[in-house]
Amino acid sequence: MKGIPSEGSVPQPFAFRRRSSSRILRLWFLVCISASMLALIVASSILRRRHIDGHKYSLRGTTVRFFNHSLVFSIHHQKHGELIQHSEKPSAFKHGNIVSNFHDTLSRLSSYDTGRYAIVPYAAFETNISSSDLGEDIPITKFDDKRIIEYARRDLKYFHECGSDAKRDERFADRSVCPTIIGHSLSGRYKASTTHHDFRKCHKTLVAALAAWSAFAEKAGLFWWISHGELLGWYWNAQFLPWDVDLDVQVPVQALRLLALYNQTIIDDRFLIDVAPSIFVRTPQLQNTVDARLIDTHSGYFIDVTGVARTQSTSEKLFCKTPHPYNYDELVPLIETHLEGIPVWRPRAAMAILVEEYHEKALWETRHRPLGSFQTYVWNKDSHRWALRAR
Numbered sequence: 001m002k003g004i005p006s007e008g009s010v011p012q013p014f015a016f017r018r019r020s021s022s023r024i025l026r027l028w029f030l031v032c033i034s035a036s037m038l039a040l041i042v043a044s045s046i047l048r049r050r051h052i053d054g055h056k057y058s059l060r061g062t063t064v065r066f067f068n069h070s071l072v073f074s075i076h077h078q079k080h081g082e083l084i085q086h087s088e089k090p091s092a093f094k095h096g097n098i099v100s101n102f103h104d105t106l107s108r109l110s111s112y113d114t115g116r117y118a119i120v121p122y123a124a125f126e127t128n129i130s131s132s133d134l135g136e137d138i139p140i141t142k143f144d145d146k147r148i149i150e151y152a153r154r155d156l157k158y159f160h161e162c163g164s165d166a167k168r169d170e171r172f173a174d175r176s177v178c179p180t181i182i183g184h185s186l187s188g189r190y191k192a193s194t195t196h197h198d199f200r201k202c203h204k205t206l207v208a209a210l211a212a213w214s215a216f217a218e219k220a221g222l223f224w225w226i227s228h229g230e231l232l233g234w235y236w237n238a239q240f241l242p243w244d245v246d247l248d249v250q251v252p253v254q255a256l257r258l259l260a261l262y263n264q265t266i267i268d269d270r271f272l273i274d275v276a277p278s279i280f281v282r283t284p285q286l287q288n289t290v291d292a293r294l295i296d297t298h299s300g301y302f303i304d305v306t307g308v309a310r311t312q313s314t315s316e317k318l319f320c321k322t323p324h325p326y327n328y329d330e331l332v333p334l335i336e337t338h339l340e341g342i343p344v345w346r347p348r349a350a351m352a353i354l355v356e357e358y359h360e361k362a363l364w365e366t367r368h369r370p371l372g373s374f375q376t377y378v379w380n381k382d383s384h385r386w387a388l389r390a391r
Contacts, residue, residue, distance in 0.1 A: 088106070088348075088349050088350075088351050088352055090102040090103075092349075092351075092352050092355075093351070093355065093360060094360065095360045095361075095363075095364060097363075097364040098351075098360060098363055098364060105351075109235065109350070109351075112234065112238045112337045112338050113335055113336065113337045113338075114336040114337065114338070114343060115336075116335075116336040117333040117334060117335045117336065117348075118223055118332075118333055118334045118336075118345065119332060119333050120223055120252055120331070120332050120333070120334060122310075122328055123254070124223075124252035124253070124254045124255065125252050125253055125254070125308060125309050125310050125318050125328070126253075126254070126309070126310055127253055127282050127309050127310065127311065155278075155281075155285050155286060155287045155288060156287065156288075157287040157288065158276040158277065158278060158287075158288055159274070159276065159288075159290060159293060162175065162178040162179060162300070163178040163179065164372075165245070165372070167197075167245045167246050167301070168299065168300030168301055168302070169293070169295045169300040169301075169302055170300070171295075171300070172295060172296065172297045172298065172299065172300040173299065173300030174299070174300075177196040178196070178300065197245050199242060199243075199245070201299075202245050202299075202301060203240055203242075205296050205298070205299050205301050206240060206245075206246075206247055206301060206303075207240075207340050207342070208268075208270075208271075208296075209247065209271055209294055209296055209301070209302075209303055210247060210303065210339070210340065210342050210344070211342050212267045212268050212270075212271050212294070213249070213267075213271070213294050213303055214342050214343055214344060216262075216265075216267055216273075218343075220258065220259075220262065221258075222251065222255050222258055222259060223251065223252065223255060223334060223345065224249045224250065224251045224255070224305070224345060225249065225250055225251075225331070225334050225344070225345040225346055225347050226247075226248070226249055226339060226344050226345070226346055227248045227249060227250045227306070227347075227353075228248040228357070229241055229244045229246075229247075229248060230244070230247050230248055230249070230339060231346065231347070231350055231353065231354060232354055232358065232362060233339070234337065234339050234344075234346060234350070235350065235351065235354060235363065236379070236384075236386070237384045237385060238337070238338055238339055238340070239339070239340055239385075240339075240340060241386065242377060242385075242386050242387075242388075243368075243370040243373065243375075243377060243386075245301065246301065246302060246303070246304065247302075247303040247304065248303070248304045248306065249303060249304070249305055249306075250305075250306050250307070250308050250320060251305060251306070251307055251308070252307070252308060252309075253282065253307040253308060253309035255307070256275070256279040256291055256292065256307045257279075259273070259275055259292055259305070260275045260279065262275075263275040266297075267294070270296060270297055270298055271294050271295065271296055271297070272293075272294070272295045272297050273292065273293075273294055274292060274293050274294075274295055275291070275292040276288060276290065276291055276292060278290075278291060278321075279291045279292070279307060281321075282307070282309045282311045282319075282321065283311065283321075284319075284321055284322070284323050285321055288321070289306070289320075289321045289322050290304045290305070290306055290321075291305055291306055291307045291321070292305040293305060306320045306321065306322075307320065307321075308320050308326060308331070311323075316328065318331070324356075324357060325356075326347075326353065329348070329349075330347060330348060330349040330352055330353055331347040331348060331349075331353075332347075332348060333348055334346065334347065334348070335347075335348060351363065366378060366379035366381075367379070367389075368386070375388055375389075376388070376389045377389065
């Protein structure tokens with residue numbers, strides 16, 4: 001009959017509406033699923049974070065917890081005003097400026113200290129030990145020759161930096177002020193012509209990073225000490241050197257195993273603990289002299305963490321991977337002190353270590369021109385600070 005659809009047929013407008021409704025329902029279903037997944041991701045991210053002593057710690061994939069372990073060092077508290085029995089000797093130095101002012105210098109340096117010092121066992125610097133030496137709580141990874149040879153042969157660069165001075169992690173740095181390398185990142189060739197640093201912002205970042213690291217290490221039971229430029233800055237006025245744009249700390253090699261348990265931990269929603277596979281290699285390497293880093297994910301600035309170990313069976317000397325040599329009694333006992341107002345640990349014979357690395361001139365020369373810079377810094381005796389020389 002005209003005007004009446006035949007049986008089983010549907011007018012075209014109704015078919016279109018049915019298909020449209022079906023599409024809308026499918027789209028709505030996908031939106032609900034996506035929203036649910038996003039909510040789960042956000043919720044799990046929140047649950048993975050814990051506030052500990054005012055600091056936030058988050059670990060990718062699991063809940064952060066501080067491990068109980070047996071790598072415990074004896075902590076001693078020194079009575080107020082008592083001379084440190086492990087003080088350095090003036091006979092170790094030759095230059096007149098150092099020798100004539102030695103006792104005043106030692107008194108000044110001691111005023112930065114807190115009175116705590118730690119005895120680190122020599123076993124903590126050994127690369128081949130049994131679990132009974134450190135206890136059974138901490139995971140022990142054997143340093144077997146095959147694994148060392150395997151990693152050493154590869155020596156693929158793990159950390160990649162930007163800028164001609166390679167002082168920022170290329171993943172987090174602002175490329176407008178820190179040009180990345182030209183070509184593939186694994187090439188290791190950094191061809192940026194200039195590098196810009198806002199030293200005020202940089203030092204503010206490094207102070208925050210050092211404070212976060214200090215709090216984390218104290219909670220984790222990980223012992224460490226300042227080294228290189230930070231130790232030199234501490235010697236002059238317990239502050240960072242104004243031209244320094246990265247920090248260096250060292251740890252006993254066995255502490256790297258503990259640190260590896262916290263690999264990829266984010267501290268204070270900002271600082272990333274990144275541990276390199278090269279911790280299993282203690283022989284000198286060209287591409288991987290740094291074992292781990294605490295990296296500021298806001299700017300790319302970082303703290304280098306390097307292990308110190310006994311690597312030669314015929315010698316009691318300890319080495320980092322650069323390699324800088326150390327004597328055990330130069331490092332231990334570690335003495336707690338302050339740098340930029342932050343509690344840190346320093347080696348016992350700080351002055352002797354600085355002389356071995358930088359020579360005696362670094363302890364008395366009051367003018368310094370950083371490498372690659374056209375600016376000269378002058379030590380101001382009145383303010384006890386380094387300042388740029390007026391042009």
